[in-house]
């Protein structure tokens with residue numbers, strides 16, 4: 001069979017359709033702020049300013065087939081710093097959609113296919129019955145071995161629960177004990193929550209694979225599942241893109257939903273403020289230093305700085321104000337880690353690490369021993385670049401540290417703790 | 426989807442996030458006025474970091490001015506409409522002091538406003554007059570005035586900064602100046618940007634690696650000039666550490682945009698303002714502004730949905746064409762938010778002089794809105810548009826800040842004055 005070819009897009013024409021009124025690519029001042037602030041600049045000899053200029057010059061063939069679009073994580077930092085608010089990630093999405101399925105990076109395509117393959121919408125293809133089994137299995141074990149939690153619950157398909165909580169596939173698939181800290185947190189605050197056996201998964205690589213139809217289908221399944229259980233809040237776990245793809249998808253596809261979309265981080269902050277989660281930093285006697293990674297998918301691209309403030313509030317409460325060091329730049333101006341946009345799945349390891357060098361430098365500059373982040377992709381990428389560039393930091397989930405602070409972190413829930421943190425228990 | 430609309434209230438809403446907008450918020454903070462500031466990145470990210478008060482005199486902008494304070498006196502007779510002529514010199518001085526003082530407190534030290542302009546290095550290797558400069562650049566000025574031996578260093582892959590061009594341009598005025606080119610440690614990919622180098626230098630390990638290379642490049646010379654790359658978040662500290670590591674005196678020279686000194690300012694403001702209690706909505710534009718007798722309402726939206734801000738008073742600091750404070754079309758120049766009357770040349774033919782490089786500048790560059798003595802914009806009848814609306818920055822008519830080398834001067838001084846008037850209004 002002949003190699004499929006990549007059709008040529010007329011970027012200039014498409015840009016006019018895509019962009020909101022008044023925000024035209026023609027208004028680009030070629031100032032280069034976008035490229036200067038983009039970690040993907042230079043990869044595949046491309047950068048955002050060059051992309052715009054080539055689009056304006058009609059160099060459509062080169063752009064349509066440029067591999068760089070798979071190195072741009074669609075993090076929208078370029079738009080954030082652009083005085084004209086030009087959004088290059090839209091053109092990148094367009095270009096991704098245009099590639100024939102066979103040519104796209106196989107890893108992203110496969111992740112999207114797996115998501116579509118079961119009612120779970122899990123990128124690892126874990127079917128509903130397996131998910132239910134793993135949850136119950138782990139729950140039973142905790143009840144048995146941790147007397148404090150002998151009545152712990154992990155409700156499944158509970159109608160009318162306040163929170164519909166989603167779950168990254170990574171935990172039930174490969175590190176099931178990592179689900180437990182969050183259950184404990186729900187137990188302690190007395191949250192009325194449920195998992196769903198259907199559409200429970202948090203990943204969504206269909207958007208990144210440039211497959212709009214599949215993206216819509218995934219979101220539709222998830223919306224249906226929440227509606228079916230009649231929950232008031234779809235509570236997104238510690239994950240960046242699953243929030244963004246749902247929130248943005250609902251708006252993009254004009255879907256009607258009568259529940260709220262919320263991020264777990266804002267609830268951590270609320271529960272601490274309300275005294276329901278009585279965390280403190282007394283355990284951090286050795287003054288171990290922490291920084292936080294703002295996932296662009298929930299900060300810059302969605303909530304804005306308010307959720308970044310919540311993250312800092314929670315972190316300071318957990319580790320002590322004096323032990324928190326902010327990354328520079330931060331909040332909405334933060335760099336993407338380089339794990340997003342399907343980069344971790346795309347198999348372009350060298351490019352991904354080149355992109356991640358910026359993040360590595362940011363972390364190294366803080367001198368922190370740990371990075372806290374509410375995003376699974378950020379988590380994996382920061383661990384990988386840490387090993388690759390010889391960093392000595394660890395990466396931890398918020399739920400781990402919350403349970404550590406409350407003195408309820410079980411033996412099997414300590415995977416991400418280094419010896420220094422283990423000593424604090 | 427169920428969304429919550431966000432709503433903020435303030436005593437003062439500052440529209441614009443250029444130098445004038447940020448300065449206004451700082452002055453308001455100093456006067457305990459509860460402030461909300463809205464605006465996306467303006468020209469601030471392009472600035473050299475130099476804060477010019479007055480470097481050249483209207484109407485013909487001939488000689489470069491050494492004493493800007495005396496220059497302001499001359500301006501009063503040569504071009505009294507200029508906004509800087511409406512503000513007492515002591516206020517202008519205080520404005521610069523408060524502004525640079527704030528920057529210093531926040532980790533970017535600046536020289537205080539002095540009696541004369543300093544002669545500072547531009548990216549092209551020319552000299553220009555300015556009033557205040559970042560501390561990281563100061564040694565360059567003293568080394569030049571003392572004619573000390575110095576090496577300017579640039580980097581492979583860096584555009585917009587050429588040490589050989591600088592040295593060639595300054596050869597006659599600074600015979601002891603040399604230049605060389607080096608490689609920045611661990612940067613492989615083609616074009617490298619000052620921003621990326623600056624961030625890399627926040628990491629101690631990179632500083633150590635670069636220090637070794639710099640020592641080799643300096644040879645016997647004890648003073649070196651680098652493009653502005655000495656850290657993003659803590660330039661004073663990075664410079665000090667580099668000096669300690671190398672045993673050299675080190676200064677920065679601004680690069681062509683996008684340059685680090687401007688990004689430093691923007692990131693610092695964006696990070697510190699919220700901590701200091703200012704409601705900052707960055708990267709967004711106000712779509713609609715409704716001014717009423719007893720207050721104003723601003724309408725905008727970000728990616729998360731609509732936002733409204735209610736404020737008792739407003740400072741309009743939306744800049745000129747580049748930033749969207751003024752709009753030029755076939756029919757002339759307009760002010761888009763309130764449709765305020767814009768003073769402008771009679772017809773399009775008069776916008777530009779025949780020669781683009783004409784020293785006297787172009788009429789279009791003096792276009793802008795009119796204000797009364799309290800810096801309140803005027804309506805079509807020449808009366809204040811409203812008692813609670815003020816304006817500051819280069820949106821004001823009767824100044825060509827590029828020719829007059831008074832960009833920061835106009836922005837900071839008029840912001841000071843406008844905030845003073847806001848305070849009077851609020852009490």
Ligand SMILES: Cc1cc2nc3c(=O)[nH]c(=O)nc-3n(C[C@H](O)[C@H](O)[C@H](O)COP(=O)(O)OP(=O)(O)OC[C@H]3O[C@@H](n4cnc5c(N)ncnc54)[C@H](O)[C@@H]3O)c2cc1C
Pocket residue numbers: 440441442443444445446463464465466467468469471472473474475476477478682709710711712742743744745747748749750762817818819820830831832833834835836
């Ligand atoms: C390349 C360059 C180099 C410069 N170098 C120097 C220098 O070396 N020294 C010096 O003193 N000055 C310099 N300047 C000038 C200086 O940076 C400022 O341009 C000048 O002081 C004007 O400031 P401003 O705040 O009035 O306007 P601007 O900086 O233009 O800011 C206007 C702001 O208003 C915002 N805005 C517009 N419309 C809206 C709206 N509807 N809602 C919300 N916000 C809105 C814009 O986004 C922008 O943030 C330089 C300028 C440029 C462009």
Ligand code: SF4
Pocket residue numbers: 027028029030031032033034035048049052078081082083084085086
């Ligand atoms: S930052 Fe915006 S205006 Fe500047 S080059 Fe990039 S797209 Fe163009």
Ligand code: SF4
Pocket residue numbers: 037038039040041047048071072073074075076077078079088089336
């Ligand atoms: S979206 Fe992010 S990665 Fe892509 S061009 Fe913009 S800044 Fe670069």
Ligand code: SF4
Pocket residue numbers: 073075240241294295296297298335336337338339340341375377378381
């Ligand atoms: S992995 Fe993290 S930083 Fe990267 S795109 Fe996703 S949320 Fe953003």
